[in-house]
Amino acid sequence: MHNNNYYIILFYTIHDVLRAEKVLKQHNIPHELVPVPRNLSSDCGMCVKLYDDINNALLLCSKIDIAGCYNSEGKELKEIKSI
Amino acid sequence: MIYLDNAATSFPKPQETIDSLNRFVTKIGGNPGRSGHSLSVEAARIVFDAREKLTEFIHGSDSERLIFTANGTDSLNLAMLGLLNQGDHVITTSMEHNSVMRPLMFLMKQGGVELSVVQCDPYGCLDIDKLIRTIRKNTRAVVINHGSNVIGSTQPIDTIKEAIGDIILIVDACQTIGSLPIEIEKDNIDIICFSCHKSLYALQGLGALYIRKGLELTPLKFGGTGSKSESLEHPDFLPDKYECGTPNTPGIASLFGGLSFIENEGLTKISQRKRALRDRVFRGFSDLDRITVYGDNGKNSILPVISFNIEGKLPSEVGYILNQQEIYVRVGLQCSPMAHKTIGTFPRGTVRVSPGYFTSDEDIDIFLEAVKKIAQQ
Numbered sequence: 001m002h003n004n005n006y007y008i009i010l011f012y013t014i015h016d017v018l019r020a021e022k023v024l025k026q027h028n029i030p031h032e033l034v035p036v037p038r039n040l041s042s043d044c045g046m047c048v049k050l051y052d053d054i055n056n057a058l059l060l061c062s063k064i065d066i067a068g069c070y071n072s073e074g075k076e077l078k079e080i081k082s083i
Numbered sequence: 084m085i086y087l088d089n090a091a092t093s094f095p096k097p098q099e100t101i102d103s104l105n106r107f108v109t110k111i112g113g114n115p116g117r118s119g120h121s122l123s124v125e126a127a128r129i130v131f132d133a134r135e136k137l138t139e140f141i142h143g144s145d146s147e148r149l150i151f152t153a154n155g156t157d158s159l160n161l162a163m164l165g166l167l168n169q170g171d172h173v174i175t176t177s178m179e180h181n182s183v184m185r186p187l188m189f190l191m192k193q194g195g196v197e198l199s200v201v202q203c204d205p206y207g208c209l210d211i212d213k214l215i216r217t218i219r220k221n222t223r224a225v226v227i228n229h230g231s232n233v234i235g236s237t238q239p240i241d242t243i244k245e246a247i248g249d250i251i252l253i254v255d256a257c258q259t260i261g262s263l264p265i266e267i268e269k270d271n272i273d274i275i276c277f278s279c280h281k282s283l284y285a286l287q288g289l290g291a292l293y294i295r296k297g298l299e300l301t302p303l304k305f306g307g308t309g310s311k312s313e314s315l316e317h318p319d320f321l322p323d324k325y326e327c328g329t330p331n332t333p334g335i336a337s338l339f340g341g342l343s344f345i346e347n348e349g350l351t352k353i354s355q356r357k358r359a360l361r362d363r364v365f366r367g368f369s370d371l372d373r374i375t376v377y378g379d380n381g382k383n384s385i386l387p388v389i390s391f392n393i394e395g396k397l398p399s400e401v402g403y404i405l406n407q408q409e410i411y412v413r414v415g416l417q418c419s420p421m422a423h424k425t426i427g428t429f430p431r432g433t434v435r436v437s438p439g440y441f442t443s444d445e446d447i448d449i450f451l452e453a454v455k456k457i458a459q460q
Contacts, residue, residue: 012320013310014116015147018131035119043312046119046127065320 008077009048009057010040010067017046023060029053040070040077054080084409085446089439090232090258090388091413092280092287096341100284103340107333115332116309126332133339134322137283140342141275141293142266147321149293151330155257155278156182158292161325162253162274163187163226165300169195171223176209177202177425178228178236181418183255187226197221205426206379207236211246224251224273229265230258233422233435234378235361235386237263244271251298257281258386262357264350267293274298279334282353282439284341289334300325353440360438360447361387367451373458377426377433390426390433393458398434404457405434410450412436 011017017033024031031050036043050057058069070077086094107129113122115130130151138146152158163186167173173190175183177200190196199217203209214225225247230237237259244252251273256265260275261282267275276292279285294300305317306327318324345353361381368376373394378384393401402414415432416423423429438447 012318013147013308013323014127015131015134015322018128019146022131022135033124041313043310045116045309045312046124 004072006049006051006072007054007057007080008034008037008040008068008070008072009050009061010036010043010069011047012065012067014045016064017048019064020048020057020061023064024048024050024057027056027060029057029060031057037077040068085411085442085450087410087412087436087438087442087446087450089281089442090386090417090435090437093282093284093439095441096284096286096337097344099340099344099347100286100337101340103343104286104333104337107336111336114329117307117329129336129339130330130332133335133342136339136342137291138293140345141260142268143293144268145296148296149291150322150325151335152290152292153288153331154280154290155255155276156290158276158278158290159183159226159253159255160186161300161303162276162292162294163190163224164194164303165325166224166251166253166274167194167196168223170197170221172197172199172219172221173224173226174199174201174214174217174222175226176200176214176228176238178207178209178231178233178238178422179226179419180228180232180255180257180422181420182257183226183228184421200421203425205377206383207231207234207422207425208379208383209238209243211243214243215246218247218250222247222250224253226253227255228258229254229256230263230386230388231378231384231419231422232258232388233417233419233433234390234426235384235388236378237383237385240272241270258388261345261350262354262386264354267295279338279341283338284344285338286331286334289331289338304328348440356440357387357438358385360442360444361385361389363444363447364389364436364438364451367447368454371451371455371458374454377428387439388435388437390428390435391454392428392431392433393454396457398432401434401454401457405450405453408453410453 113126115126191198279289308323398414
């Protein structure tokens with residue numbers, strides 16, 4: 001069961017979201033595509049949500065331009081500057 | 084019915100094209116990348132998968148540099164208008180289609196761009212030394228028709244790029260993609276432009292271009308991209324920089340099917356079959372009297388695109404009679420007046436016959452018999 005701690009990775013384009021999805025699927029890293037939370041961006045697109053493996057996920061997505069990475073620790077999503 | 088106009092649009096389409104289109108239209112139908120619901124995401128996956136597959140097909144390394152457009156003309160307009168500025172010099176050849184010539188004429192007359200057209204020989208061959216002598220200090224690009232839509236002649240892209248060095252090479256591959264192997268990075272193509280409804284077996288209304296890494300164009304269209312929606316300015320990241328508005332997702336879905344078909348059959352097998360059909364037409368013509376065939380009979384003209392005339396008959400008359408027998412060819416100038424001047428058939432034009440992968444030997448024989456009868460009349 002998932003706990004309340006999760007991560008959000010934002011990308012600039014849906015193309016990059018789907019590139020990330022492809023690479024995460026290839027490496028069997030559980031994730032979801034969810035609408036971008038409004039408090040992070042007014043963008044109408046999608047982003048990647050995952051519950052763990054964030055370091056591995058970011059490593060796998062290192063060739064993709066990441067617009068931001070956030071952690072839900074506590075009640076608010078906080079930007080992770082570096083992992 | 085015998086369809087011999089595949090150089091304009093391939094028909095029929097393979098089952099893979101129909102199945103992929105059908106799946107999109109009946110089961111998905113959403114607007115790609117515009118909403119958070121599953122059908123929108125699934126539509127975006129279709130666009131993504133087709134973009135990846137097409138990039139792989141042309142041996143590109145980065146699918147975000149593959150831009151979908153409305154057709155080959157649209158791709159060429161973006162490449163030339165997005166690249167050339169006032170004071171630039173551009174070189175092209177006398178074998179070009181109007182999709183190259185008209186944007187270049189516009190740039191020359193209204194954009195302050197200098198234009199040189201290198202004359203090819205009557206077989207469509209380009210003298211590369213002549214091309215080199217045309218280069219000036221301000222030559223920014225060379226635009227080359229990879230395969231002629233009039234006589235099926237081809238140009239040696241890799242040799243041309245080697246000769247022009249750092250000058251940007253824009254290739255019009257509308258007739259060659261899906262018929263000949265293309266490796267954009269190996270051939271050092273800077274920008275390749277093509278349509279998807281010919282030998283990639285997609286629906287009409289879809290084209291693409293691939294822009295090599297490090298090269299940026301000025302976009303020609305601005306608008307909604309589903310990204311950076313809070314901004315009033317158009318994004319500068321790819322592919323959104325050059326794509327806006329709802330894309331032709333049904334067309335893109337059909338392209339995915341078309342590429343799957345090519346993958347299943349094998350490009351080599353498809354190329355060989357087309358070559359065999361082309362040879363069958365040439366052989367058949369050589370037995371007929373009062374027929375003039377253009378091009379160099381297989382030395383350089385290797386595509387299944389053959390132009391001919393019948394002595395004493397106008398191309399339109401020939402086309403009319405063939406049409407009555409449900410044999411469909413294209414007559415006239417095929418939107419390439421300069422190519423016709425080069426091969427000596429302007430303004431009369433030619434009858435163009437372009438078999439496709441689904442054309443049978445029997446179709447060609449029936450066509451040849453019909454031409455023979457017209458020539459005897």
